[in-house]
Amino acid sequence: MGEGDELPYWLALRRAGLGTTSFALLIAKFGSIAEAWNAPPGELKAAGIDEPYVRSVARVKASFDAEEELRKLERAGARALTWRDAEYPQRLREIPQSPPVLVVRGNAGPEFAHAVAVVGTRSVTPYGRQAAETFCAALAELGVAIISGLARGVDAIAHRVALEHGAPTVAVLAGGVDQVYPRENAGLAERIAENGCLVSEYPLGTPARRDFFPRRNRILSGLARAVLVVEAGEGSGALHTANWAFEQGRDVFAVPGSIFSLQSAGTNQLIRENTAKLVARPEQLAEELNLLHAGAQLPLPGAAAPAAQAAQVARAAAAASDDPILQLLAAGPLHIDELVRALGRPAAEVSGALALLEIDGLVRQAGPMTYAIA
CATH class of the missing domain: 3.40.50.450 (Rossmann fold)
Structure with a gap:
């Protein structure tokens, strides 16, 4: 039986609630998930699967239809990746408690170099x-x-x-x-x-x-x-x-x-x-x-980054022309308390606005809690 033929059983055991540890135990005991699926309850227990999950597997087996499970994926425009699929994300494979099955819906894979x-x-x-x-x-x-x-x-x-x-x-x-x-x-x-x-x-x-x-x-x-x-x-x-x-x-x-x-x-x-x-x-x-x-x-695209940078500069310049904080700082550095009093706004709001202006490179800290035009 090929890996693709086993997929419905990976999905079925996930429906039964089995997770990372249980799948690892089953693979160690049976070698394949299909073999584990067909194993009697006693062998599942012997593999280390807890009793509640053994009962859950039995409930899923009673109504499970392998072909229908695959049709559900197709109707949803989704695909499923297991630990044994080459397309399973390498970064995810390496973490503790990596998911045994990853369901993906979209026009790209889940892993990117950056x-x-x-x-x-x-x-x-x-x-x-x-x-x-x-x-x-x-x-x-x-x-x-x-x-x-x-x-x-x-x-x-x-x-x-x-x-x-x-x-x-x-x-x-x-x-x-x-x-x-x-x-x-x-x-x-x-x-x-x-x-x-x-x-x-x-x-x-x-x-x-x-x-x-x-x-x-x-x-x-x-x-x-x-x-x-x-x-x-x-x-x-x-x-x-x-x-x-x-x-x-x-x-x-x-x-x-x-x-x-x-x-x-x-x-x-x-x-x-x-x-x-x-x-x-x-x-x-x-x-x-x-x-x-x-x-x-x-x-x-070669022009995308310069265009975006130019747009950001334009937005910052437009904001600066009307920004009351920058207008106050134009006369010289001010402590945040002075800005709060002059603006009549809550300290948290002024502090947040200053942080944004600092991120945009429009203001700088000239001293402890004191700001100036950058």
């Missing part, structure tokens, strides 16, 4: 939005694939910016690839499938569940060369992704945020604990990952 996972809060602030857009646009112009989780907030921004710049993007789901969550991102998911792919370790028809998201994050970081956390509060799922990345030996970077913003408490914590390296400008991230050299070797 890929960065961009994650962050669902409750993104204007600062987080601009930071995510700035970094993702720069990565996309270098031809880097952007990986994220299709959630609201930073995830959705990362995917959209990649699409707008013609870069591939991969969405890792916490349910089946035919069960997009949140539903408001269904249209975005279809666009991702056209210029990248949706991936999941869960069988078709599996709805997203709260407890699936933390485990999903190990795949998100596992597919990437590095992880960038843009804005994340304490206990955020983005921090779980950063922790997975740290364990997997991936580089972790974080965009610093305002000390007054709850949405930046997690990112600032990652930097403080040296779990993540601070990056305040896209150029710093590109240099850290040697992406500037790598990007020069990629088949990008």
